[in-house]
Amino acid sequence: MSILQGRKFTWDKGVMLLLVVTAIVGSFVTPYFATSSNLSFVIQDIAEIMLIALPMTFLIIAGEIDLSVASALSLVSSTIGILFRHGWPFGWAIVVGLIVGALCGALNGFLVTILGLQSLAVTIGTLALFRGLCFVLLGNQPVNKLPTSWTNLGYNSIPHTFLPYSFILLVIFGALAWVLLHYTRLGRWTFAVGINVEAAKFSGIPVRRLKFALFTVTGLMSGIAGVVYTLRFASASPDSASGYELGVIAAVLFGGVSIAGGIGTLWGVLAAVLELGVIRSVLQLIDVSANALLIVSGALLLISVAVPRAIEILRNRRELITP
Amino acid sequence: MRALVDRVTAIREVPVFIALVLVVVVTGIANPQFLSASGAQDIFLGVAVVATLAVGQSVIIVMRHVDLSVGSTAGFAAYLIGNESARNHGLIYCLLVALALGLAVGAVNGLLVAYLKLPSLVVTLGSMYVVRGIFNQIAAGNTINDSQAPKFLGFVGRNSIAHIPDLFIFAAILAFIVSLIMHSARSARDLYAMGSNPPASALVGIPVARRTFFAFLASGAVSGIAGAVLLSRFHSADANSGLGLELNVIAACVVGGVAIAGGVGTPYGALIGALLLQSITLALGALGVSQFWQQAVNGTLLISAISLDRYLSSRIKPTTIMRVSS
Numbered sequence: 124m125s126i127l128q129g130r131k132f133t134w135d136k137g138v139m140l141l142l143v144v145t146a147i148v149g150s151f152v153t154p155y156f157a158t159s160s161n162l163s164f165v166i167q168d169i170a171e172i173m174l175i176a177l178p179m180t181f182l183i184i185a186g187e188i189d190l191s192v193a194s195a196l197s198l199v200s201s202t203i204g205i206l207f208r209h210g211w212p213f214g215w216a217i218v219v220g221l222i223v224g225a226l227c228g229a230l231n232g233f234l235v236t237i238l239g240l241q242s243l244a245v246t247i248g249t250l251a252l253f254r255g256l257c258f259v260l261l262g263n264q265p266v267n268k269l270p271t272s273w274t275n276l277g278y279n280s281i282p283h284t285f286l287p288y289s290f291i292l293l294v295i296f297g298a299l300a301w302v303l304l305h306y307t308r309l310g311r312w313t314f315a316v317g318i319n320v321e322a323a324k325f326s327g328i329p330v331r332r333l334k335f336a337l338f339t340v341t342g343l344m345s346g347i348a349g350v351v352y353t354l355r356f357a358s359a360s361p362d363s364a365s366g367y368e369l370g371v372i373a374a375v376l377f378g379g380v381s382i383a384g385g386i387g388t389l390w391g392v393l394a395a396v397l398e399l400g401v402i403r404s405v406l407q408l409i410d411v412s413a414n415a416l417l418i419v420s421g422a423l424l425l426i427s428v429a430v431p432r433a434i435e436i437l438r439n440r441r442e443l444i445t446p
Numbered sequence: 447m448r449a450l451v452d453r454v455t456a457i458r459e460v461p462v463f464i465a466l467v468l469v470v471v472v473t474g475i476a477n478p479q480f481l482s483a484s485g486a487q488d489i490f491l492g493v494a495v496v497a498t499l500a501v502g503q504s505v506i507i508v509m510r511h512v513d514l515s516v517g518s519t520a521g522f523a524a525y526l527i528g529n530e531s532a533r534n535h536g537l538i539y540c541l542l543v544a545l546a547l548g549l550a551v552g553a554v555n556g557l558l559v560a561y562l563k564l565p566s567l568v569v570t571l572g573s574m575y576v577v578r579g580i581f582n583q584i585a586a587g588n589t590i591n592d593s594q595a596p597k598f599l600g601f602v603g604r605n606s607i608a609h610i611p612d613l614f615i616f617a618a619i620l621a622f623i624v625s626l627i628m629h630s631a632r633s634a635r636d637l638y639a640m641g642s643n644p645p646a647s648a649l650v651g652i653p654v655a656r657r658t659f660f661a662f663l664a665s666g667a668v669s670g671i672a673g674a675v676l677l678s679r680f681h682s683a684d685a686n687s688g689l690g691l692e693l694n695v696i697a698a699c700v701v702g703g704v705a706i707a708g709g710v711g712t713p714y715g716a717l718i719g720a721l722l723l724q725s726i727t728l729a730l731g732a733l734g735v736s737q738f739w740q741q742a743v744n745g746t747l748l749i750s751a752i753s754l755d756r757y758l759s760s761r762i763k764p765t766t767i768m769r770v771s772s
Contacts, residue, residue, distance in 0.1 A: 248748035255742025421575025
């Protein structure tokens with residue numbers, strides 16, 4: 124108990140607690156949940172969302188948003204597909220795809236930081252643009268016959284384990300993002316910009332360069348998620364991952380990151396993405412329809428913002444009555 | 447002062463309208479088929495649902511908020527109308543059910559945004575999921591077809607007056623009425639004040655919470671009604687109805703001069719914005735450009751509109767402040 128005393132209960136800890144509870148309840152409710160094949164499936168299932176949620180956490184903490192991530196993912200996938208169809212070696216197609224992803228992010232960064240446009244509006248525009256370019260590249264025909272030596276990476280497990288290969292990416296990038304956000308100057312800058320952009324400017328933080336870099340990295344990570352997606356489904360199609368953007372943002376916000384900027388932890392986001400994946404898995408295993416998941420994720424998102432605010436309002440009221 | 451405000455607001459819609467006329471005329475010259483009665487009908491009919499929703503959304507964006515739940519609500523409302531009609535309920539009853547759904551969603555959004563002071567983006571993202579989830583649970587793979595939908599809605603969806611589809615006339619009348627209210631009613635003018643400077647509007651005594659609540663209620667009501675438009679436009683509804691519509695609606699508003707930063711724009715501007723996006727989509731087809739380019743062009747247009755707006759406002763703003771203060 125002494126550990127808990129003196130520590131403020133915050134939302135991200137609540138999400139972690141919820142994750143543990145869900146996992147325990149899940150393994151009691153259905154014997155299939157805590158199996159290695161199911162856990163492997165859960166990790167594969169959340170990989171793309173998690174990879175994009177990492178840089179999105181930085182962006183939202185810095186007071187910006189990127190709605191074009193799913194379209195960028197799809198554009199990278201389409202680029203890889205079209206290059207491969209034209210006879211490029213698959214490895215080089217991936218390299219070009221990742222460059223395209225970074226360029227997508229850089230375009231957002233340019234529009235927001237150099238032209239000074241609102242990221243919410245701009246990225247709705249690039250969402251349509253990138254998705255549109257997917258159709259320009261591929262038309263209506265997905266590229267399906269990808270080399271199995273590559274697609275096996277999206278399908279098989281790491282030898283001698285039950286973990287999918289995407290797990291390696293999650294660990295590396297998760298750890299990197301965690302260290303960057305909470306233990307480096309760049310992370311402190313991100314928070315400072317989100318709390319008060321004017322004050323950040325006056326204290327010498329290169330706000331524009333920082334935001335430009337964050338957008339570019341978000342594009343690049345969407346590209347990496349695009350590669351994972353392409354390998355996992357062994358297909359590059361123009362309508363990949365449509366609607367994922369709101370899923371990513373919902374997960375980040377559910378993880379306790381404030382949409383107003385300046386507040387959030389990486390642990391909260393990681394736990395939130397995992398929690399949503401675990402809930403989905405448990406609901407599927409006990410044969411509850413996918414619709415319930417929509418309702419649950421929406422309700423969790425609403426609760427995650429409403430409950431802390433309600434507590435805050437009640438606390439303030441009490442202080443007003445008894446000063 | 448009043449004339450100045452009118453002039454500045456008038457400016458915002460003028461370039462959009464000119465762009466619309468240009469697109470229509472240039473495409474019409476290149477391909478006369480585009481200007482034919484059926485070409486015009488395609489534009490007007492295609493835009494009806496998004497235009498209706500954009501009128502409601504403009505009221506929200508003016509307050510510097512956003513309502514992402516409109517697509518789910520409209521789709522659900524369309525399904526409910528068909529479902530109730532299939533159970534032999536009358537048209538009025540069906541429409542009231544749709545309106546009630548819209549008001550309920552709007553009330554929940556409004557309560558959370560106005561009184562708990564939660565960010566509208568998060569709240570309406572959440573309610574978008576919840577409404578879609580409940581909708582899919584109820585619809586469960588069923589499809590409402592033309593024979594189940596109320597006969598009147600089916601008729602309205604096919605009928606035109608002077609080659610203008612009824613559904614577009616409805617959206618235009620709605621835009622006209624809401625624009626009139628936004629232009630003249632004091633409570634609606636408050637929304638512009640709240641959008642341009644939220645803290646200041648509270649300080650001058652505007653009941654910000656109440657205004658916000660009723661604006662979300664109105665947006666919900668419009669979404670419910672848009673369900674009827676959706677059902678009569680497509681003559682069918684299923685669990686995917688209205689999916690992803692919210693971003694098209696916001697795009698229409700932004701292109702139509704309703705700035706996402708709040709404080710400026712009109713419902714009829716949003717309607718013109720929706721028309722512009724739709725006519726460009728169809729113009730590409732008429733000009734023989736592959737249909738696959740449509741979305742990319744729309745995205746580019748949206749980005750250009752925002753950039754242009756930013757450029758123009760950076761030039762206009764200083765003079766406006768000077769004139770107002772003098």
